[in-house]
Amino acid sequence: xxxxxxxxxxxxxxxxxxxxxxxxxxxxxxxxxxxxxxxxxxxxxxxxxxxxxxxxxxxxxxxxxxxxxxxxxxxxxxxxxxxxxxxxxxxxxxxxxxxxxxxxxxxxxxxxxxxxxxxxxxxxxxxxxxxxxxxxxxxxxxxxxxxxxxxxxxxxxxxxxxxxxxxxxxxxxxxxxxxxxxxxxxxxxxxxxxxxxxxxxxxxxxxxxxxxxxxxxxxxxxxxxxxxxxxxxxxxxxxxxxxxxxxxxxxxxxxxxxxxxxxxxxxxxxxxxxxxxxxxxxxxxxxxxxxxxxxxxxxxxxxxxxxxxxxxxxxxxxxxxxxxxxxxxxxxxxxxxxxxxxxxxxxxxxxxxxxxxxxxxxxxxxxxxxxxxxxxxxxxxxxxxxxxxxxxxxxxxxxxxxxxxxxxxxxxx
Amino acid sequence: xxxxxxxxxxxxxxxxxxxxxxxxxxxxxxxxxxxxxxxxxxxxxxxxxxxxxxxxxxxxxxxxxxxxxxxxxxxxxxxxxxxxxxxxxxxxxxxxxxxxxxxxxxxxxxxxxxxxxxxxxxxxxxxxxxxxxxxxxxxxxxxxxxxxxxxxxxxxxxxxxxxxxxxxxxxxxxxxxxxxxxxxxxxxxxxxxxxxxxxxxxxxxxxxxxxxxxxxxxxxxxxxxxxxxxxxxxxxxxxxxxxxxxxxxx
Numbered sequence: 001x002x003x004x005x006x007x008x009x010x011x012x013x014x015x016x017x018x019x020x021x022x023x024x025x026x027x028x029x030x031x032x033x034x035x036x037x038x039x040x041x042x043x044x045x046x047x048x049x050x051x052x053x054x055x056x057x058x059x060x061x062x063x064x065x066x067x068x069x070x071x072x073x074x075x076x077x078x079x080x081x082x083x084x085x086x087x088x089x090x091x092x093x094x095x096x097x098x099x100x101x102x103x104x105x106x107x108x109x110x111x112x113x114x115x116x117x118x119x120x121x122x123x124x125x126x127x128x129x130x131x132x133x134x135x136x137x138x139x140x141x142x143x144x145x146x147x148x149x150x151x152x153x154x155x156x157x158x159x160x161x162x163x164x165x166x167x168x169x170x171x172x173x174x175x176x177x178x179x180x181x182x183x184x185x186x187x188x189x190x191x192x193x194x195x196x197x198x199x200x201x202x203x204x205x206x207x208x209x210x211x212x213x214x215x216x217x218x219x220x221x222x223x224x225x226x227x228x229x230x231x232x233x234x235x236x237x238x239x240x241x242x243x244x245x246x247x248x249x250x251x252x253x254x255x256x257x258x259x260x261x262x263x264x265x266x267x268x269x270x271x272x273x274x275x276x277x278x279x280x281x282x283x284x285x286x287x288x289x290x291x292x293x294x295x296x297x298x299x300x301x302x303x304x305x306x307x308x309x310x311x312x313x314x315x316x317x318x319x320x321x322x323x324x325x326x327x328x329x330x331x332x333x334x335x336x337x338x339x340x341x342x343x344x345x346x347x348x349x350x351x352x353x354x355x356x357x358x359x360x361x362x363x364x365x366x367x368x369x370x371x372x373x374x375x376x377x378x379x380x381x382x383x384x385x386x387x388x389x390x391x392x393x394x395x396x397x398x399x400x401x402x403x404x405x406x407x408x409x410x411x412x413x
Numbered sequence: 414x415x416x417x418x419x420x421x422x423x424x425x426x427x428x429x430x431x432x433x434x435x436x437x438x439x440x441x442x443x444x445x446x447x448x449x450x451x452x453x454x455x456x457x458x459x460x461x462x463x464x465x466x467x468x469x470x471x472x473x474x475x476x477x478x479x480x481x482x483x484x485x486x487x488x489x490x491x492x493x494x495x496x497x498x499x500x501x502x503x504x505x506x507x508x509x510x511x512x513x514x515x516x517x518x519x520x521x522x523x524x525x526x527x528x529x530x531x532x533x534x535x536x537x538x539x540x541x542x543x544x545x546x547x548x549x550x551x552x553x554x555x556x557x558x559x560x561x562x563x564x565x566x567x568x569x570x571x572x573x574x575x576x577x578x579x580x581x582x583x584x585x586x587x588x589x590x591x592x593x594x595x596x597x598x599x600x601x602x603x604x605x606x607x608x609x610x611x612x613x614x615x616x617x618x619x620x621x622x623x624x625x626x627x628x629x630x631x632x633x634x635x636x637x638x639x640x641x642x643x644x645x646x647x648x649x650x651x652x653x654x655x656x657x658x659x660x661x662x663x
Contacts, residue, residue: 351516
């Protein structure tokens with residue numbers, strides 16, 4: 001019996017792993033019924049695989065049988081892989097038993113489309129419902145919202161899940177139609193927009209009524225595959241900015257395309273574009289936490305991110321007129337834009353300077369990257385400002401520095 | 414003055430109380446078990462007094478509610494210089510109460526923040542890396558060996574999360590554990606040589622299903638790796654080797 005489950009687990013986790021969303025954050029579901037589990041707000045990574053990615057949720061497909069034939073997907077109809085399907089009970093058992101051993105934060109459940117969208121979505125919802133109601137499970141549940149599923153089913157999903165996601169996958173509709181002929185943008189955007197409305201509605205209700213039910217309290221996210229189609233970084237960041245703004249997404253994930261097939265609709269690449277993916281995540285962070293607009297990070301005339309430099313440094317070098325920033329007097333927002341200064345050190349600087357003058361010795365201990373920040377700040381004891389550094393020279397200097405220190409290695413995820 | 418105390422947090426607060434009451438400025442504060450008698454020194458031994466400790470705690474709490482918590486966490490870091498650091502921080506709080514809120518130009522405050530960050534990281538790691546094993550007598554057992562003494566800080570998380578299962582987390586270096594009996598959590602000391610809970614349990618102690626779930630977890634862990642993306646350096650940074658011996662999947 002267990003051998004069969006082991007084989008299914010192998011097949012269906014292998015098929016699910018290309019969905020890079022790993023977060024177990026954003027939800028604060030409490031364990032009020034003396035049941036099992038809760039959601040921890042900031043999320044917990046319970047382990048890390050050899051590729052350095054976090055393992056937080058039991059991420060599996062309900063089945064990898066699929067009626068669609070999307071070129072970028074391992075589970076596409078025309079691909080010759082082993083197929084399998086879990087039963088509802090099997091998924092429930094695995095989730096509960098992994099959770100009790102503190103292996104995971106919860107379940108991330110997706111599926112190939114068998115029969116039709118509603119039929120598939122109903123099965124996913126059924127599992128979440130069983131976990132919540134029969135097993136009093138309060139751990140994290142991330143459900144995939146299947147494009148084309150009816151609003152009733154999506155609504156029910158939101159009542160049991162902590163986060164929902166619909167994947168955009170391909171960054172433009174033109175490319176999508178080329179490699180996934182059965183799909184279109186409308187089918188992806190319409191559940192997203194529906195969920196956006198419901199999430200906002202329930203959140204509002206919760207403000208006035210404590211007993212109002214939770215509806216996908218961790219919001220929704222999506223994934224964009226990078227490098228499988230010709231879209232430039234400028235286009236991709238504009239797209240994410242619109243998703244954050246218009247669809248109110250919590251996260252956009254970028255997945256460097258890994259050749260999962262020799263389907264001739266896709267480029268043959270030897271290595272996944274990991275550095276590009278890394279730079280996109282950095283750019284994404286700049287938009288979400290550092291107050292940057294997409295058009296500041298990549299300009300239309302130069303539509304790709306510089307692979308050699310972090311996009312924040314790239315912006316700083318294109319805007320020498322903004323620097324040096326005086327750390328004693330500049331507003332928080334300006335300090336946040338200095339390369340080498342992060343959220344925490346910016347906050348510490350603003351807090352500490354109320355008590356007196358900051359010296360370089362103080363700054364160095366506040367956790368900022370001194371060797372980078374020093375070129376962009378002034379107002380401290382030693383004037384190290386960038387006036388002798390023309391952007392072009394500084395650029396070479398900073399690249400050389402990062403190569404020396406092995407910063408060319410990916411480290412974000 | 415050289416103070417010696419019983420290496421508990423209330424003990425240290427009693428030292429602070431005594432030093433203020435008697436106007437004896439400490440130049441060393443040493444836990445009793447680490448004290449080696451010197452030739453020329455005659456240390457003053459402070460006996461822990463809960464009432465005095467509470468008075469110090471109350472005063473600090475009035476100045477800044479989160480400050481006492483910070484000091485407690487610095488204490489749990491087991492840093493060799495923690496006692497004098499905590500003493501100086503209390504001094505700072507009493508003389509310049511404003512500055513403990515965020516004058517990170519002060520090296521002591523910065524050091525405290527650094528230690529606090531390390532503690533926080535270790536707490537987070539324990540939330541992540543504890544691996545319960547289900548035993549025959551329906552107990553969920555996990556062994557840990559954290560870098561700092563974080564057990565007092567992790568109980569609440571596990572109590573909330575695993576409210577419907579009996580569990581025991583045991584610190585194999587500090588030799589004490591935390592046990593939850595479905596009602597309350599309490600600290601327990603076990604004589605590990607004599608009792609049945611070593612780092613990893615023997616098959617005879619395990620629940621009939623335990624082995625197969627561990628096996629399933631290892632299967633899962635193997636199959637979610639993307640070989641084309643292997644990055645060992647990053648892997649090791651997130652999952653340092655010293656934690657491996659407690660992880661089912663490694």
